[in-house]
Amino acid sequence: MIKPISTLLSLSALAISTLALPATAANLDIKITNLTNGIYFTPLMIAAHNANTHLFQAGDVASANVQAMAEGGVTSGLAMFAQSMGADVIEDAANGLLGPTTSATINLTNSGSNNFLSLTAMMLPTNDGFVGLDSLQIPTAPGTYTYFLNAYDAGTEANDELITGGGAIGVAGIPADPGADAGNGGTGVSMIDNNTHIHIHRGTLGDTDLNGGISDLDSRIHRWLNPVAQIQITIN
Amino acid sequence: MNITSSILITMVVVTMVLAGCNDNKSTVSEYSVQIMNLTDNQPLAPVAVVLHQSGYHVFSAGTAASPALELLAESGDPVDIIAEANNSTNVLSTAATATATLPGENSQLTLQGTDNDTVLSLAAMLVNTNDGFIGIDTLNLGDMQRGDTLTLLTNVYDAGTEANSETTTTIPGLGGEGFNIARDDHDLIGIHPGVISMDDGLNSSGLDQSHRFDNPAARITVTRVK
Numbered sequence: 001m002i003k004p005i006s007t008l009l010s011l012s013a014l015a016i017s018t019l020a021l022p023a024t025a026a027n028l029d030i031k032i033t034n035l036t037n038g039i040y041f042t043p044l045m046i047a048a049h050n051a052n053t054h055l056f057q058a059g060d061v062a063s064a065n066v067q068a069m070a071e072g073g074v075t076s077g078l079a080m081f082a083q084s085m086g087a088d089v090i091e092d093a094a095n096g097l098l099g100p101t102t103s104a105t106i107n108l109t110n111s112g113s114n115n116f117l118s119l120t121a122m123m124l125p126t127n128d129g130f131v132g133l134d135s136l137q138i139p140t141a142p143g144t145y146t147y148f149l150n151a152y153d154a155g156t157e158a159n160d161e162l163i164t165g166g167g168a169i170g171v172a173g174i175p176a177d178p179g180a181d182a183g184n185g186g187t188g189v190s191m192i193d194n195n196t197h198i199h200i201h202r203g204t205l206g207d208t209d210l211n212g213g214i215s216d217l218d219s220r221i222h223r224w225l226n227p228v229a230q231i232q233i234t235i236n
Numbered sequence: 237m238n239i240t241s242s243i244l245i246t247m248v249v250v251t252m253v254l255a256g257c258n259d260n261k262s263t264v265s266e267y268s269v270q271i272m273n274l275t276d277n278q279p280l281a282p283v284a285v286v287l288h289q290s291g292y293h294v295f296s297a298g299t300a301a302s303p304a305l306e307l308l309a310e311s312g313d314p315v316d317i318i319a320e321a322n323n324s325t326n327v328l329s330t331a332a333t334a335t336a337t338l339p340g341e342n343s344q345l346t347l348q349g350t351d352n353d354t355v356l357s358l359a360a361m362l363v364n365t366n367d368g369f370i371g372i373d374t375l376n377l378g379d380m381q382r383g384d385t386l387t388l389l390t391n392v393y394d395a396g397t398e399a400n401s402e403t404t405t406t407i408p409g410l411g412g413e414g415f416n417i418a419r420d421d422h423d424l425i426g427i428h429p430g431v432i433s434m435d436d437g438l439n440s441s442g443l444d445q446s447h448r449f450d451n452p453a454a455r456i457t458v459t460r461v462k
Contacts, residue, residue, distance in 0.1 A: 197339075202276045225451075
């Protein structure tokens with residue numbers, strides 16, 4: 001875990017909020033890699049925005065837009081919100097699902113004072129797990145910069161780990177397992193969220209019984225540890 | 237913190253300022269420290285925060301825990317960490333939260349430092365573990381200007397002083413025993429391997445799936461206010 005720790009420290013160093021911000025546009029290539037073993041990212045939304053805008057913040061109660069993204073992979077609400085704040089938005093950076101250990105690269109030009117980068121995507125199969133980046137200050141010097149991202153729990157839906165097709169807000173269950181590794185007939189892992197604010201996801205429990213057990217997920221395939229994604233930003 | 241210890245700490249701070257008189261920048265500074273619990277079901281026991289000079293450590297990964305840290309990590313009680321710090325001439329100020337910081341909640345403390353050599357360390361037990369704690373070992377605040385904010389995500393350490401049996405009788409969050417002087421683990425501080433729980437096949441565990449956690453477990457936000 002030494003590497004993630006040092007990355008977290010360097011991310012923190014970037015978080016000093018009172019540095020003078022040059023208001024110049026930059027052209028960025030952003031490469032996102034899914035680092036998990038068996039988890040898919042639903043449409044990845046990326047936004048370059050100003051210092052006062054957040055797609056989400058750990059510790060807050062999730063907005064309805066975050067809930068829709070985390071429970072069902074729906075990015076339209078978050079995208080409209082970001083655009084209303086003057087952000088430069090890419091709503092589907094990976095052209096659909098981004099599978100385990102695969103990558104996608106997109107190009108983004110940020111404008112004006114949109115010097116902060118955020119990213120969200122639901123993690124499938126989970127109930128309300130998402131990979132997130134909250135307000136990374138975009139580097140200004142040309143070069144390539146690497147960051148690692150964590151998995152969050154939106155705190156809006158109990159992690160029952162049952163594949164039910166439920167992706168709408170407030171509907172229990174997991175919409176689908178794109179990798180088709182999940183089973184069925186589980187009795188349900190958890191009926192409540194203890195922490196109903198956005199927090200670090202405790203991970204999937206799973207089990208090894210595809211036709212029953214406590215979970216429809218497979219503990220050999222669907223577990224992860226942070227970090228769950230890598231992004232490499234190249235300032236052109 | 238009681239009045240007596242406040243006075244003692246003020247005296248320490250004044251001493252530091254005088255000792256640093258060669259440096260014109262040396263003045264009393266003040267920091268607000270916020271602790272956000274990012275776990276699902278691991279209340280944080282009272283958080284001990286120490287502002288000190290370089291060279292002091294509340295704990296260090298790869299070394300054996302001090303008796304004060306063992307008490308904090310096994311029982312949640314920060315009293316000896318605070319007392320030990322208040323007895324050190326390298327410490328500028330200390331503070332501890334009075335109550336637990338529950339999942340999804342924030343705690344806030346205010347501490348005084350100096351302008352030129354102020355380092356932050358902190359520790360707090362995850363109460364539904366045998367001897368797990370969040371910690372920061374020496375975060376340098378010396379470059380912060382008034383109004384600056386620093387955000388840090390913290391991992392969970394294992395004090396290495398108590399076997400991770402997860403039995404109900406050994407987990408204070410489940411009503412079990414806190415501190416025990418025996419050291420029946422490998423006796424070196426490392427990153428916590430996580431809890432297994434009864435829901436994942438450890439039948440003797442008193443913990444359930446909600447107590448599992450991944451790093452980071454807390455977000456620390458330091459703002460220099462003076």
